[in-house]
Amino acid sequence: MVNEFKNAAGVTFPQGFKAAGVKAGIKKSGNLDVAVIYTEKEAVVAGTFTQNAVAAAPVFASKAVVATGMAHAIVANAGCANACTGEQGEKDAKATQEIAAKALGCDPLDVIVASTGVIGVTLPMDKMENGVKEAVSALSEDGSSAASQAIMTTDTHPKSAALEIEVGGKKVRFGVIAKGSGMIQPNMATMLCFITTDLAIDGKLLQKALSEIVETSFNMISIDGDMSTNDMVIVMANGAAGNAPITEENEDYAIVKEALDKLCKEFAKEIADDGEGATKFLTVHVTGTKTFADAKTIGMSVAKSPLVKTAFFGADPNWGRVICAVGYAGVPMDPEDVVVKFGDVPVYAHGVGAEHDVEALAKVMEQHDITISIDMGQGEEEATVWTCDFSYEYVKINGEYHT
């Protein structure tokens, strides 16, 4: 989906960034499982984190780094979430920061840490220590690909992108690696997204832009409605591009925000498209509401409905389930005002089923990418939510108990 961006250079595409991914033996599979992203030139850092009240230790440790406004590195591991691990988990997250800081020659509070994997199991610190040291010594400008693989869980493919724009006459680069709604038994999906850029920008402005963008990108996807204990989106900007530092919401800021928004939206869609067991990518576009919040609430109600998701898995043009999910979303509405389309085929209009071309609708349902358009006819606001269908494979991935 992000072909226009796909670029193996990933997080090392911007100037001054190096990365590495190594096998530390944390994943049972023996695959790459520890990633390090590093910028020698100190970077301003911004981050958004899971809202789950049961957040993992690395989430708290990384929030403290973001609070300082500056960072040099990101250390991420897959295979163990270091969540629900109590004081030991906090100690292990801090120890990981210290191990990386010592190896990199920076301050522990300059090191973002992220984990994804099994909940309730403490990090194997001997393996982490060796892995982090090995990754640091392996840091290179060709290391993004390995890093992107090291953070994968059951993602079907590594997720990497890069983008170049011009800011104030200077070329500014962005790089991204992310992992999506993969599941590592026996736990829940985690979304990690690490964005690097050589942009020069004030840290608070970067955080403002990221926080706003996440609301309409990563916060608009739902695989199964479950919110992870470990979700994290981090942006590091080291200023190596040499652009006039952005310190106010000027034209340069607008250009940068648009680029960052595009990257985040494309990745959000990519993650939904790679949802566990997904066979369909569903875009729920809700228009004509009084507020964005109403549109999001309705879109999420439809996107989370197991009946809607199983219907699309079965290529069943089942508008009854969609209008039902709209009806119980909790937003005051009059069915008479609502029009629903699958693709460009109207299926429900003003309280009743809409006359439509059955063959055209069948063609829409056979596609991989399907847009469900819902116009509520009560206002001018809108929102778009992305999700995937519910398949046998989803139940298999999450219902199989591997001992």
Add this chain to the structure above:
Amino acid sequence: MVNEFKNAAGVTFPQGFKAAGVKAGIKKSGNLDVAVIYTEKEAVVAGTFTQNAVAAAPVFASKAVVATGMAHAIVANAGCANACTGEQGEKDAKATQEIAAKALGCDPLDVIVASTGVIGVTLPMDKMENGVKEAVSALSEDGSSAASQAIMTTDTHPKSAALEIEVGGKKVRFGVIAKGSGMIQPNMATMLCFITTDLAIDGKLLQKALSEIVETSFNMISIDGDMSTNDMVIVMANGAAGNAPITEENEDYAIVKEALDKLCKEFAKEIADDGEGATKFLTVHVTGTKTFADAKTIGMSVAKSPLVKTAFFGADPNWGRVICAVGYAGVPMDPEDVVVKFGDVPVYAHGVGAEHDVEALAKVMEQHDITISIDMGQGEEEATVWTCDFSYEYVKINGEYHT
């Protein structure tokens, strides 16, 4: 689950009630699909209905009957929900009331109507008319079993019960038939529950008791989080038992409310246990909250989590998914205060996994009925939610597109 109540007499167990179920040809299967319940002695009536903003025509028609406070009959059909059918749907619901009223010799506003089945399709009124007339002529004190079969969709078995209590020295009987989270392709689950009693009680008190009881019974079950357009619980009390009419919240009222509460809770559990594709019956018991609402919110968050439901399908003692769902429920909490048990085996305590007997836990996970106990440690309130697991069969039932 309601063995202590199971009784084929069902809705005809109370004095003065007759019932019938006939084949009107509305179900493609050709099975029984039109039910009539009748009391010649006028009954006070109480009802609760779906909160879905997209409610079916019969819901509006029956609300009007409940508003009059009195009723003589319930006419229900399966095979067509008469939902999203616009003005024609309203006309058909009214016509059904008139057909039944004429055949029974009562007022159309004395006839509750209920439908479950395909959305967006209008009722085949010729079949309905013949079906209703045939059912009326077939009314008998042995008709409850046929009536309970006529309202089934994909329920695996008809749901019927009866109960006798003593009120002020008089024997008072209750009878129930219900249909649960069956699905009739291509639409969503609908819950219908019809309760008859020969109790003499003020209509407003009966409504008050029912409304309160539904909050802690039928409103505490979740199969897949989807709320139907057609849900309805109706109670008809014809006073034939000859007890001193209950006109205030006295001891008799308490006895009656307790009996009604027991019936509704047992049926709610029965419906969850017969959820689509269910292989496990899950009781989520949340204690130690500041309010009932908080406990219900947390219980529903766990009960609706596809990750929790697939884990139990896989007999996976995956407490990480449970504490995760508790964490994102939206109720302020401190993981340090929380204790989670599966059956009587502690799995999570005060922020970390709890030491436990692995074999004992494995035994719990193999059972059909499993209780997930969650103590939040922040107050004295509690709530119990009932649900079932998420199986391949659920996806099959809802993902298979029958044309």
